Amino acid sequence: MADKNNIALSVRDVHVQFGDHVVLHDLDLDVYAGEILGFVGGSGTGKSVLMRAVLGLNQRQKGQIKFFGHDIDAADNDTRLAIDMRMGVLFQHGALFSSLTVAENIEVPMHEYLSMPKSLMRELALLKMELVGLKRSDAHKMPSELSGGMIKRAAFARALALDPSIVFLDEPTSGLDPIGAAEFDALIAKLRDTLGLTVYMVTHDLDSLFSVTDRIAVLGQKKVIAVGDLEYMLAQDDPWIQSYFKGERARTIPAFDKAQRKMQSNNSQLASQ
Numbered sequence: 001m002a003d004k005n006n007i008a009l010s011v012r013d014v015h016v017q018f019g020d021h022v023v024l025h026d027l028d029l030d031v032y033a034g035e036i037l038g039f040v041g042g043s044g045t046g047k048s049v050l051m052r053a054v055l056g057l058n059q060r061q062k063g064q065i066k067f068f069g070h071d072i073d074a075a076d077n078d079t080r081l082a083i084d085m086r087m088g089v090l091f092q093h094g095a096l097f098s099s100l101t102v103a104e105n106i107e108v109p110m111h112e113y114l115s116m117p118k119s120l121m122r123e124l125a126l127l128k129m130e131l132v133g134l135k136r137s138d139a140h141k142m143p144s145e146l147s148g149g150m151i152k153r154a155a156f157a158r159a160l161a162l163d164p165s166i167v168f169l170d171e172p173t174s175g176l177d178p179i180g181a182a183e184f185d186a187l188i189a190k191l192r193d194t195l196g197l198t199v200y201m202v203t204h205d206l207d208s209l210f211s212v213t214d215r216i217a218v219l220g221q222k223k224v225i226a227v228g229d230l231e232y233m234l235a236q237d238d239p240w241i242q243s244y245f246k247g248e249r250a251r252t253i254p255a256f257d258k259a260q261r262k263m264q265s266n267n268s269q270l271a272s273q
């Protein structure tokens with residue numbers, strides 16, 4: 001469960017621009033160890049840019065990023081390597097290598113970071129497959145033979161290859177049907193609970209946000225404009241947050257009513273004090 005005193009990822013004053021186009025300006029964010037943080041924002045607001053900057057895949061002009069207390073810019077090579085090994089990433093479309101089998105894809109990070117016999121890597125890959133709900137018999141399949149849901153699961157297994165402490169999921173349920181998406185949400189929650197993972201999840205999926213996240217961070221106006229649970233979001237005046245979290249689509253989700261009632265009860269308690 002989320003531990004507020006243990007910050008897995010701390011982002012301070014991050015600034016990213018491309019030419020004259022400022023995408024992120026003085027952005028701050030904390031992700032608590034053991035929480036599932038949902039990250040939302042309008043299209044083109046910079047969610048992917050931030051995730052890539054945090055992962056060191058995008059240049060940033062300014063700002064500090066700390067993983068588990070370690071400033072990544074100040075870290076020596078050994079510390080940087082140790083930090084890299086504690087992170088797993090699931091890119092939006094799975095990004096499996098099309099010429100490798102499922103098991104070989106999962107073994108890629110092991111080849112990169114670990115020194116162990118191939119047979120052991122295969123055994124570990126098979127265990128990761130079971131963890132995400134794939135069958136051992138899927139190990140030799142090529143990505144082109146997999147359904148959308150299986151591709152996501154295989155990519156998730158690859159993200160878990162090195163037993164990370166934090167995983168970054170970019171739109172994990174996009175392209176899945178509602179049942180497949182709900183199953184994937186349940187998998188994320190189960191793995192957080194069983195492995196004690198910290199999950200940073202960029203998503204547009206309201207069902208996911210409402211069902212599995214502990215907190216939600218909203219990106220707008222080049223920074224994080226709100227972070228909190230669903231009740232907190234429902235109490236915000238910001239027009240984008242209002243329309244996103246209280247729009248017609250949101251009202252059809254069962255968790256909406258519960259959060260709305262909780263927010264109203266919080267408000268009346270405050271009023272009576």
Ligand SMILES: Nc1ncnc2c1ncn2[C@@H]1O[C@H](COP(=O)(O)OP(=O)(O)OP(=O)(O)O)[C@@H](O)[C@H]1O
Binds near residue numbers: 042043045050
């Ligand atoms: N390498 C790049 N060079 C120039 N501009 C870029 C680059 N990467 C991203 N951008 C710009 O940064 C802005 C934010 O893009 P980003 O992909 O992070 O948005 P997003 O919030 O993830 O959007 P969506 O929800 O639609 O995926 C966009 O205007 C995009 O054009």
